[in-house]
Amino acid sequence: MATxxxxxxxxxxxxxxxxxxxxxxxxxxxxxxxxxxxxSIDEVGLGTMLTGTSWYPTSDNAQFGFLPLxxxxxxxxxxxxxxxxxxxxxxxVYLSEFAGRGFKEVAKSVVEFMAAVPSVVYGLIGxxxxxxxxxxxxxxxxxxTALTGGIVLGVMSIPTVLSISEDALHAVxxxxxxxxxxxxxxxxxxxxxxxVPAASSGIFAAVMLGLGRAxxxxxxxxxxxxxxxxxxxxxxxxxxTMTGTIAAEMGEVVRKxxxxxxxxxxxxxxxxxxxxxxxxxxxxxxxxxKRWRR
Amino acid sequence: MVNALNVEPRTTAMPTLVMTGRENDTxxxxxxxxxxxLSEVSVAYGRDLVIEGVDMYIAPRSVTALIxxxxxxxxxxxxxxxxxxxxxxxxxxxGKIMLDGQDIMGxxxxxxxxxxxxxxxxxxxxxxxxxxxxxxxxxxxTQGIRKRSELDDLVEDSLxxxxxxxxxxxxxxxxxxxxxxxxQQRLCIARALATMPEVLLMDEPASALDPISTQQIEDTIAExxxxxxxxIVTHNMQQAARISDQTxxxxxxxxxEPAHLIEMSETKKIxxxxxxxxxxxxxxxxxx
Numbered sequence: 076m077a078t079x080x081x082x083x084x085x086x087x088x089x090x091x092x093x094x095x096x097x098x099x100x101x102x103x104x105x106x107x108x109x110x111x112x113x114x115s116i117d118e119v120g121l122g123t124m125l126t127g128t129s130w131y132p133t134s135d136n137a138q139f140g141f142l143p144l145x146x147x148x149x150x151x152x153x154x155x156x157x158x159x160x161x162x163x164x165x166x167x168v169y170l171s172e173f174a175g176r177g178f179k180e181v182a183k184s185v186v187e188f189m190a191a192v193p194s195v196v197y198g199l200i201g202x203x204x205x206x207x208x209x210x211x212x213x214x215x216x217x218x219x220t221a222l223t224g225g226i227v228l229g230v231m232s233i234p235t236v237l238s239i240s241e242d243a244l245h246a247v248x249x250x251x252x253x254x255x256x257x258x259x260x261x262x263x264x265x266x267x268x269x270x271v272p273a274a275s276s277g278i279f280a281a282v283m284l285g286l287g288r289a290x291x292x293x294x295x296x297x298x299x300x301x302x303x304x305x306x307x308x309x310x311x312x313x314x315x316t317m318t319g320t321i322a323a324e325m326g327e328v329v330r331k332x333x334x335x336x337x338x339x340x341x342x343x344x345x346x347x348x349x350x351x352x353x354x355x356x357x358x359x360x361x362x363x364x365k366r367w368r369r
Numbered sequence: 370m371v372n373a374l375n376v377e378p379r380t381t382a383m384p385t386l387v388m389t390g391r392e393n394d395t396x397x398x399x400x401x402x403x404x405x406x407l408s409e410v411s412v413a414y415g416r417d418l419v420i421e422g423v424d425m426y427i428a429p430r431s432v433t434a435l436i437x438x439x440x441x442x443x444x445x446x447x448x449x450x451x452x453x454x455x456x457x458x459x460x461x462x463x464g465k466i467m468l469d470g471q472d473i474m475g476x477x478x479x480x481x482x483x484x485x486x487x488x489x490x491x492x493x494x495x496x497x498x499x500x501x502x503x504x505x506x507x508x509x510x511t512q513g514i515r516k517r518s519e520l521d522d523l524v525e526d527s528l529x530x531x532x533x534x535x536x537x538x539x540x541x542x543x544x545x546x547x548x549x550x551x552x553q554q555r556l557c558i559a560r561a562l563a564t565m566p567e568v569l570l571m572d573e574p575a576s577a578l579d580p581i582s583t584q585q586i587e588d589t590i591a592e593x594x595x596x597x598x599x600x601i602v603t604h605n606m607q608q609a610a611r612i613s614d615q616t617x618x619x620x621x622x623x624x625x626e627p628a629h630l631i632e633m634s635e636t637k638k639i640x641x642x643x644x645x646x647x648x649x650x651x652x653x654x655x656x657x
Contacts, residue, residue, distance in 0.1 A: 250495035254557070256456060258508040258564060259485035268507070273498045 108346055112339035114331075115139060124340060130304040130315075132324065132334045139337040141344060143306045147221065147314035148290055148345075150307050151300060154225020155232055155289040160282055162229075163236025167281075170237075171244035172266045183238075190234035198298035201227040206299065213311055219301030222310040227299055228289045236285035243277020243363065244270060276363040283356035287349050293318040317345045402469045403486075403567030403598035404429040405450060410464035411627070412445050412454065420446055421627035423464070425617060429567075432590060432599045434613035434636065436606060438651070441619045442628035443602040447570050450600060451487040452480040468568070485512060488561030489570040493577045494553035496545035496560070501528075501537050504545050504556055508564035523563050530596070531559035532589045551582025558589060562597070569593065571601040575608065587612050606652055610640050618648045 115124065119139050127140020166186075170179050205226060210218030247270050255265040271278070293316075301313030302323060315323075321338050328335040405427035412420040420442040427433050435443040445454065452473065454460040466473050473483050485508065496504050505524040514520060524541065528534035533555040537543065545556055554574060561569055571590075575583040590599055590612050603609050609616055616639040621628035632645045643649045 248495070250491060250493060251497060253453065253456070254491065254495040254497065254560075255507070257451060257453060257484055257489035257491075258511060258560065259481050259483075260511050261481055262456075264511065268511075269497050 105343075105346065108339055108343040112336055112343050114336035115333055115340045116336075118333060119337065121340070124337070125344070128306050130320070132328075132337060137333065139333075139340075141317075141341060143304050144315055144317045144320050144341060145344070146307055147300070147304070148316040148318070150221040150310055150314055151225045151228060151296055151316055152286060152289045154222055154310055155228035156282070156286060158226055158229025159232040159236045159285050159289070163233045163281070163285065164240050164278060166233075167237050167240035167244055167278075168266060168271065171241050172262065172270060183241075186234045186237055190238075194231060194292060194294040195298070197227050197231050198295040201295060201299045215311055217301060217313065219299060219313050220311050221300055221307060221314040224296040224300035224314070224316075225310065227295050228292055231292060231295065232285040232288045235288045236281045239281035239284055240274070240278045243274040243281065246277065246363070247273045274363075276359045280356040280360040280363070283352050283359070287352040287356070290352070291318060291345070291349050293322050297322055317341050321345075402429045404469055405568070405598070405600075406465075406467040406470075407449075408465045408467075410446070410449060410462065410466060412442065412449065413461045413463070415459045418627040419621075420619075421629060423619075423630045425630060425633060427568075427598060427600060428615065429469075429598050430594055430596065431614040432594050432601060432612055434609035434616045435600065435602045435619060436604075436609050436616060436651075437619035437628070437631075438621075439604070441621045443619055444572050446619070447489075447572055447600060447602050450568065450570055451484050451489055453484075453489065455480055485564045486566050487568040487570060488564060488566035489572070490554070490557050490561055490574045492573045494550055494557050496548070496553050496556050499545065500542045501545055501548070501556060502541040505559050505563050507560060512564060524559075527559040527563040528556075530562050530589075530593060531555045532585065532592065533559055549582070551578050551585055554578060554582065554586060555589060558586075558593075562593075566597060568598040568600065571599065573602055573604060576604060583608075606640075610636060616640070618643075618645075618651060620647055620651070622647075 124139050124141050125145075126142060127138060128142045129138040129140045130143050131138040166182075170182055174182065201223060205223050206218035208218070209215065209220060209223045213222075251269050251273060252265050255269045256262070260268065296316050297319045300316065300319065302315045302319055303313040304315040304320065305312075307314045321341055324334070325338055328338065405425070407423055407425040407427075410420065410423040410425075411418060423446060435447060437443050445460075448454045449462050449466060450468075450473075452462075454462055462474065468483070468486065472478060488508075497507060499507075502524055505527050506520045509520060509523050514523070525534060525538075528537065533552060536552060537548070537556075545553065548556060554577075558569075558574075575586045578586065587608065590601070593599060594614075601609075601613065613636045615633060616636040617633035618631045618639065619628050620631045632639065632643060632648045634644075639648060640652055643652065
């Protein structure tokens, strides 16, 4: 009896620690980014960095404006959403509402495999296929553009959007479909009038998580966007994303220098953005879960 | 030829709606019919025959109760009447089912049209995640009714017929999930009534509800049978005795053989003087 109680206490403590560990690690990351970025925040100022339009970290009169990088990420991510949202949601609707069981199983494993392919492989395919295609199709001087990176990133985030949307559609009670069809609706009418609206919050969360996935991706965009850190005006221009900047420049900076510190501040901005996006997605998903728990 | 998608029958049906001056105004569609004739109906799940040889006549504007032990195919037979079995994939229905003399399983019969004439209320309330108004207007909108005033009238009439109107009239925009279980079920009845069906199928509509809500549903059924044919599956024999005009007793005597219709006649006769020994043992509670 006593040993059983002891085991209980130990296991509970262990689980408790693991639960809190995730939160502690997250907080530690935020603090780490902040302390390392403190010098740049101190010397340049957070406001100046966030609104600055030039990123010349190595010139004599060094400029640390994040706006070209933030816009670079926004442009690439925007293109990615154009690809991943329609394809991901469309495929999820098909798999959840119309596909036969056999095809559904096969398709789901293929999608899982898509998620497991390393991003550098997507990058390679992009370099070999997409860069020349973008250059000739849109008659550009260079095929390395926000569009190129965005398309590949979109393909890469399809699995996220698809599988979470599919979960949301799957969670819609069968009784609602039956109810709608018993009122003389076809399967397709039922899908767009009842099932998709009922799953809308989950689908929204899927889009947010796909967005989070796209905005944090580094390698593929580094290989495909040309990495010119200038203010972009269209998706047909070369851009440099926040992630790309950190990855490309971190190897060449003086440790603890201003440039080093500024890169940490870029990381902090990125961290804050993905944190908010994921939080929003989680809140929406939780609301949906509560809704069907009846 | 009655065509549920055609607006014609509706506009001719509307003026015949009679408002009786009672507390809950009851709408009576005087010219609606809604009789079912089943001959030699059998149902198979894949290769497994579950119902065999059911002959049945369901009189218009009456309440018919289907009773029998769990797994005797009551719900399956019910779903034959609006062809909801079609949606289950590997279900085969044999024999002939006629609605007002029209073969509902014929090649030119459309299940989508059929379901507007034969509504269904399910075991658990399943309102759509939208407002009360939108729930009730869902079917009519599918039928192509867009005019606001027409929808308003239909929603109000349907809610009155299901005896929910007085409780919700102040706020039809309220989300359906905010209603109680019993109210949700009456909302589902209103939703099914809004397409002006001739027949309403009810699959244990009160089994998930408390006694007071059950009472309200039963009262609603009693009011409704003046205007629609009702076929109700129930596990509750007192309920069958209280509300139905005819009762059909189904039984699957072993898992190796399909279910049969043992006996069907006036409810009073089934519960006082059944012809079949098995019916008698079931209603006296010896099994099931």
